[in-house]
Amino acid sequence: MTAAGGWLTTTRGAAGIMLLAGLVYANCLGGGFLLDDEEIYLNDPAMRAQTVGSAFSRTPPVFLPHHKGFYYYRPVTILAHSWLLRIFGAEPFALHLVSVALHAAAGILVFLLLAEMAGLRVAWLAAALFVVHPLHVEAVAWMAALPELLAGLLVLLSLYCLVRSHGISDCGLRIADCEQVRNPQSVRRGGRNPKFLWLALACPAAALAILTKETGAVQPLLAAILVGWAAWPCFLTAAGILLLRYFVLGSAAAYLPPRPFWSQVYLMASALVHYARKTVWPWPLASEYNLRQPLAVWVICAVAFALLLWLAQRWPPARLGMLLFFVALAPAVAASLVLPGMRQAQDRYAYLAVLGLAFLIALLARGRAATGAVLGILILWSALSIRATGYWRDPEALWSQTLRVTPLSRNAVLGLGEWYCSTRRFADAERVYRQGLAYRPNDPDIRASHQAVLKALRQN
Numbered sequence: 001m002t003a004a005g006g007w008l009t010t011t012r013g014a015a016g017i018m019l020l021a022g023l024v025y026a027n028c029l030g031g032g033f034l035l036d037d038e039e040i041y042l043n044d045p046a047m048r049a050q051t052v053g054s055a056f057s058r059t060p061p062v063f064l065p066h067h068k069g070f071y072y073y074r075p076v077t078i079l080a081h082s083w084l085l086r087i088f089g090a091e092p093f094a095l096h097l098v099s100v101a102l103h104a105a106a107g108i109l110v111f112l113l114l115a116e117m118a119g120l121r122v123a124w125l126a127a128a129l130f131v132v133h134p135l136h137v138e139a140v141a142w143m144a145a146l147p148e149l150l151a152g153l154l155v156l157l158s159l160y161c162l163v164r165s166h167g168i169s170d171c172g173l174r175i176a177d178c179e180q181v182r183n184p185q186s187v188r189r190g191g192r193n194p195k196f197l198w199l200a201l202a203c204p205a206a207a208l209a210i211l212t213k214e215t216g217a218v219q220p221l222l223a224a225i226l227v228g229w230a231a232w233p234c235f236l237t238a239a240g241i242l243l244l245r246y247f248v249l250g251s252a253a254a255y256l257p258p259r260p261f262w263s264q265v266y267l268m269a270s271a272l273v274h275y276a277r278k279t280v281w282p283w284p285l286a287s288e289y290n291l292r293q294p295l296a297v298w299v300i301c302a303v304a305f306a307l308l309l310w311l312a313q314r315w316p317p318a319r320l321g322m323l324l325f326f327v328a329l330a331p332a333v334a335a336s337l338v339l340p341g342m343r344q345a346q347d348r349y350a351y352l353a354v355l356g357l358a359f360l361i362a363l364l365a366r367g368r369a370a371t372g373a374v375l376g377i378l379i380l381w382s383a384l385s386i387r388a389t390g391y392w393r394d395p396e397a398l399w400s401q402t403l404r405v406t407p408l409s410r411n412a413v414l415g416l417g418e419w420y421c422s423t424r425r426f427a428d429a430e431r432v433y434r435q436g437l438a439y440r441p442n443d444p445d446i447r448a449s450h451q452a453v454l455k456a457l458r459q460n
Contacts, residue, residue, distance in 0.1 A: 010115065013124045014108045021104035021131045024382050027389040028141040029096045034395060035287075036144035040081055041090045050082035056248070073245045076212040077147040084146075095143045102149040103140045107131035109156040110355060116163045117226075118317070118363065125374055126362035130354055134282035134384040139348035141392035147213040148348040154209035155219045155352060158202045158234070162223050165198035166230040203237045210241045215331040215349070217242075222352075225323045257337075264337055267291070267344070271336035273301050274345045275329055279357050280304075282381070285388050286405035287398055288342040288412060317363050325356025342409050395419045403432070408439050410446065417449055426460065429453045 033042065040047065055075035088094035110130045114123035130136075139148040206223075209216030220238050223231035259267070270291040277297060278285075312319035332349035339346075365374040391401040399416035402409050413436030420429035433450035440446055 008120045008124060010112070010120070013111050013115075013120060013127075016124065017107040017111055017127050017131055018104045020128055020382075021100060021107055024132050024385050025100045025103065025137075025140050025389060027386055028100060028392065029093055031096060031141060031389075031393040032092050033090075034142060034144075034392065034398060037142070040144055041085060041095070047078075047082055048085045050078055052079065055079045055082070072214075073249055074147055074211065074213055076150065076208050080146060080150060080212075092143070096141070099140050099143060099146065099149060102146075102153055103131065103136065106149065106153045106156055109153065109160055110358075113156060113160045113163060114359060114362075116160070118359075122359075122362045122365070125365055125371075125378075126355075126358045128378055129358035129361055129374070129381065132378060132382040132385050133279075133354045133358065134285060134381055134388050135278060135347045135350050135354055137285065137385050137388040137392065138287070138346065139351050141389050142348075145348045148215075148351050151209045151213040151216040152351045154205045154212060155216055155222065158205035158209065158219055159222055159226060161198045161202035161205065162227050162231065162234070165195045165202065166227040199233065203233050206234050206237050207241055210238060215335075215352075218328055218331050218352070221327050221330075222324065225320070225327060259337070267336050268333050271333045271345050272329070273297060275332060275350050275353065276301055276304075278347070279325075279350055279354060283384055284401075284405045285347060285391070286402040286409075287346075288402050288406050288409045289345050290342060290406050290408055291336070291345055318360060321356045321360030321363065323356070324359060325353050328352035328356060342406060342411070403435070407435070410436070410440060410443060413440075413446055414449065417446075417453070421453060421456070426453050426456045430457060 052075075055078040084095060084098060088098075107127050107130055111123050111127035114126050117123075118126075139145045139152075202223075206216070206219045209219055217238055220231055220234040223234045270293060273293050274289060274291055277293075308318070308322055312322050329350060332345070332353070335349060336344040361374055361377065365371045391397050395415060396419050399412045399419065402412040403416065406412065413432055417429045417432045417436070420426070420432065430450065430453045433446055433453060436443070436446045437450060
């Protein structure tokens with residue numbers, strides 16, 4: 001690939017993305033096991049012995065049961081956890097290093113994908129913004145979020161292969177005004193573009209993404225945005241995986257808790273506003289959120305959405321960025337109907353959606369002033385990500401931050417109180433339970449835990 005600006009090449013750009021990911025997420029490497037990490041890597045004796053046959057069977061490991069209507073079917077995730085245990089053992093440093101490496105690889109794929117569409121300069125800025133975005137901290141710093149990284153990586157790989165095979169579609173989304181955009185059908189180094197070889201790689205990658213996590217099913221829609229009708233093999237692939245899922249589990253979708261129709265609409269709208277808000281201004285972050293939004297937030301989001309629609313009508317590249325964002329976010333919004341309580345929105349679910357915003361910001365970087373502003377955003381997001389990684393180093397930091405952001409979080413109250421009790425800090429535990437009862441006075445578990453810690457204080 002030719003250089004952009006005389007110094008930026010494919011190799012240098014990829015190396016820069018890898019170095020940036022390492023610098024921002026180096027703080028993750030010292031973290032330990034959190035939440036589901038212990039269930040996966042410490043408490044499941046069958047995990048290390050998983051085979052391809054057992055992973056694809058009806059009986060999953062202990063940590064991933066098919067119960068309560070969720071109907072997980074993630075054989076690639078099971079195999080990945082099993083192989084990591086065999087290779088590295090239950091060693092947090094090595095497992096965190098794998099997560100950082102996967103995220104860096106995803107950033108490199110973003111760079112390569114967008115370079116096919118918008119030139120090296122725009123691609124590198126977008127990939128750098130994607131890599132350092134603070135919403136990715138949960139996916140990178142939490143070992144149990146491995147399926148989010150793997151599924152995102154595989155979706156990006158499949159999209160890159162499709163673009164290499166077919167080029168960008170002619171459905172009004174071609175980015176003609178970016179520097180040094182290459183014709184994907186032109187003669188490449190070593191001969192013509194091997195179309196069918198790239199397509200043969202794209203479909204298996206799409207299938208593996210869906211078998212890693214259900215959100216990978218968004219791949220055909222993203223592919224259609226980029227290559228139009230040429231994405232039909234991806235739709236066939238997704239349909240085949242859904243049939244496999246139905247054959248194994250007896251269900252192709254998750255059970256939806258009974259809610260009135262307008263309640264479901266409001267919940268999804270609240271999730272959409274939450275994700276849009278956190279993607280644009282990713283602070284403060286926590287492991288759980290209250291989706292109730294002030295009226296001012298709804299008004300600001302409505303105005304911003306109207307401005308984006310106006311911009312998309314006048315500038316097709318903006319349309320592409322918006323489509324990538326909202327389509328990639330669709331599974332996260334739909335998941336809000338299935339997930340319980342304050343886990344209806346999670347930072348890691350917006351992993352692929354960040355690509356749309358990063359691409360749009362990079363496209364707007366015309367001239368020195370705009371480029372300087374984008375670099376300022378890059379520095380700010382990097383600093384916020386480095387700070388957020390500190391919240392995922394131990395349970396005390398994680399639950400304390402969650403309570404600062406979401407005082408109503410029942411899980412944070414019980415989790416932090418249990419951590420203090422395990423370290424015999426009963427006074428701190430009593431304070432946390434008392435704070436929880438101020439928001440949830442009738443919660444039986446918090447009340448029982450509070451009584452138990454008061455008894456422990458009297459005995460000491």
